[in-house]
Amino acid sequence: MSAGAIIMAAQIYTLIGAGVAALFLTIGMDRIDEDARGAYAFRPLLIPAVLLIWPLVIWRWLREETGTARWQARHSPPRAAHGVAAVLMALVVIVTLATALTIRQTWPADIAPVQLTAPEPAQ
Template structure:
């Protein structure tokens, strides 16, 4: 078996597993995961390619929500423990970046004189 055949086999197995997950999830599980999906059947075939691609995450999320292990209040409470340090570091970083940019300015050699640009010979200027 060549490397290309092995990769193709893995892709086919992944797709088959995704299809086996997509069918029961769209028939039964989506109603438990998303309450707005109850009774909405037209959009479900549109989800099949995405579920086939990320079926391990779909299974994990379905399990977490079906067993009630989801801590939904924590999802909506922002984690602000590091905000103070980021708020102090950003202005310091901006000042350091501007200072570094101004201190490493390039100076041009003084012996190079400017040269006037002209159109190539034979072309009329406008």
């Protein structure tokens, strides 16, 4: 029952994304990006991306159409997050290494080592 609901939700999400992709790639792209006017060969390459991130495409399209987008500050949030992401990634590496060293398995000391021999050649 829940697997069917997940499949249905994925199908609905993809269908909405297909509609957004059709509208955005035919109408919207020309309206918000003057460099994309007349460039129709690359638009089919954008279909998979628009299918996946259609809520972001709608949000950015609406901001561009209404004039509320601040073009100069478009890269500020990602750049501000880079420092935080770098510190978090360093901490994750340190915690992972420390955890691996503390929970590693030790070899039992009471087992005698066994010398391996080469396999007999096939005749």
